[in-house]
Amino acid sequence: MSTISTSLPELKQRIESREARIGIVGMGYVGLPLALLFSAERFRITGFDIAESKVETLNSGGSYIVRILPEHIQEAQRAGFSATSDYSEVASMDAVIICVPTPLNEYHEPDLSYVTGTVQSIAPYVRAGQLIVLESTTYPGTTEEIVVPLLEKGNPHGLKVARSVGDIGLHVAFSPEREDPGNDTVARHDIPKVVGGCDPGAVELATAMYGSIFRRVIPVSSPAVAEMTKLLENIYRCVNIALVNELKQLCMRMGIDMHEVIDAAKTKPFGFQAFYPGPGLGGHCIPIDPFYLSWKAKEYDFRTKFIELAGEVNIGMPYFVIEQTAAALNDHRKAMNGSKILVLGLSYKKDIDDLRESPSLTIIELLRQKGATVFYNDPFFPHVGRGRHYDLNMENTPLDNIEQFDAVLIVTDHSTYDYKDIVNRAKLVIDTRNATKGIQSDKIVRC
Ligand SMILES: NC(=O)c1ccc[n+]([C@@H]2O[C@H](COP(=O)([O-])OP(=O)(O)OC[C@H]3O[C@@H](n4cnc5c(N)ncnc54)[C@H](O)[C@@H]3O)[C@@H](O)[C@H]2O)c1
Secondary structure: OOOOOOOHHHHHHHHHOOOOEEEEEOOOOOHHHHHHHHHHOOOEEEEEOOOHHHHHHHHOOOOOOOOOOHHHHHHHHHOOOEEEOOHHHHHHOOEEEEOOOOOEOOOOOEOOHHHHHHHHHHHHHOOOOOEEEEOOOOOOOHHHHHHHHHHHHHOOOOOOEOOOOOOOOEEEEEOOOOOOOOOOOOOHHHOOEEEEEOOHHHHHHHHHHHHOOOOOEEEEOOHHHHHHHHHHHHHHHHHHHHHHHHHHHHHHHHOOOHHHHHHHHOOOOOOOOOOOOOOOOOOOOOOOHHHHHHHHHHOOOOOOHHHHHHHHHHHHHHHHHHHHHHHHHHHOOOOOOOOEEEEEOOOOOOOOOOOOOOHHHHHHHHHHHOOOEEEEEOOOOOEEEEOOOOEEEEEEOOOOOHHHOOEEEEOOOOOOOOHHHHHHHOOOEEEOOOOOOOOOOOOEEEO
16 A cells, blocks of 8 residues: 655646546546546546446446447547556545435435445545545535545544645545536536635645646635535526426416427526426436535524425426326326326436436326326337336337327437327327427327
8 A cells, every 4th residue: 555645746747747647436427427538638547436347347448328438438448547446546546536426315315325435445545645526416514524534534644634735635625517418518628617625735736637627627715615516506407497397387377388488588688597397307416416405404403495495396297297198188088097108208308318316207107106007218228127216117118109009298308209200190299398399289288
């Protein structure tokens, strides 16, 4: 085990010359693309993951994320990329970036066990002068209250986290991941990187490291400010999505097309940002992150009413979709009980292969509870089995015989679907995403 320390100017120089070794813990949707970005900049990256199957796939030049091709992994391998589950390799890293999951537990409270597990695993191998950055989304205070004490307690050399200029110790920072999977309108390196450090050295090093792959780095005064920045961004989305989801329900009663309203409102060149209604929230971020803050707020005798209200509206959306589907079937003299329903799209948003917290999963379960026979089609999922909150065990249904279903329910508006053809062949289409915009047919119910 190496105990050699690196001085701040030395490490900065190693970053600038691309000699710095960077370890990224968690080779998932965030960590793996980040590893590839650094590799493309000629850094030698080591990816750490506890899932042996992921380590094996990566080391054999393969990929398990649809939008990352095996060729991308192989290109990174040529720049020195490799994966491991052996934490002792942390000792040879100059910087370690942590990108592990931060879900909610069954009581809807933050589950930081992946973060604490990771920090406990790396702590025995850290050394003075290293930069440790947490990227996992979490509540303000996590870096200072959880990560720092575990690093200080768990390393055998009595190393402390640096606090002021000139301190010899570990440089610790928080830098939120702000990626939007499937959104190709902004290149990843054009998304500014926010960094808050426990000491000025951490900010200086993190700025140098991230500045080599991101066009702009935004230093803030503390890890807590960086943690809160990420939560503000996601709460802003969550609250605004809830607002349009609620107004959509009112507009439906009033006979107004909410999408037409949003299209008109967004022509205003200032003061309005368009958000779109849908069948409910999904993904690892928007349905979860706001509750990290609600939970933390209780420590300060504070109730985050906007977050709770937005959660209430958004969680209700799959139930609203079920009511609308039952009403549409009723108009066709059909009961939901015994109907054959094809759900189009499983992933939580279009054109990505991510099922986490997807409203489709809740909708399928609710349809089944009402006695419907449910099928699904999704180009990204040939089969869907069990996950954290679902147990479906279903196979992908091809789109050959759309005529046979009593209703086709569009939950995810993948770009590969030919919506005109689907509407032509279906008996009834319930569209929760405005995917059939511009198609005139009395078979379509938009909700
Ligand atoms: N996916 C997104 O779009 C996105 C965007 C912004 C922020 N985030 C945040 O980034 C973090 C990571 O999310 P993700 O989507 O990449 O998760 P993920 O589940 O895709 O990947 C996490 C990886 O960490 C690994 N892992 C878990 N515990 C580990 C441990 N102790 N040691 C090593 N590896 C371990 C898992 O095996 C998995 O491969 C979360 O906090 C999330 O909220 C995600």
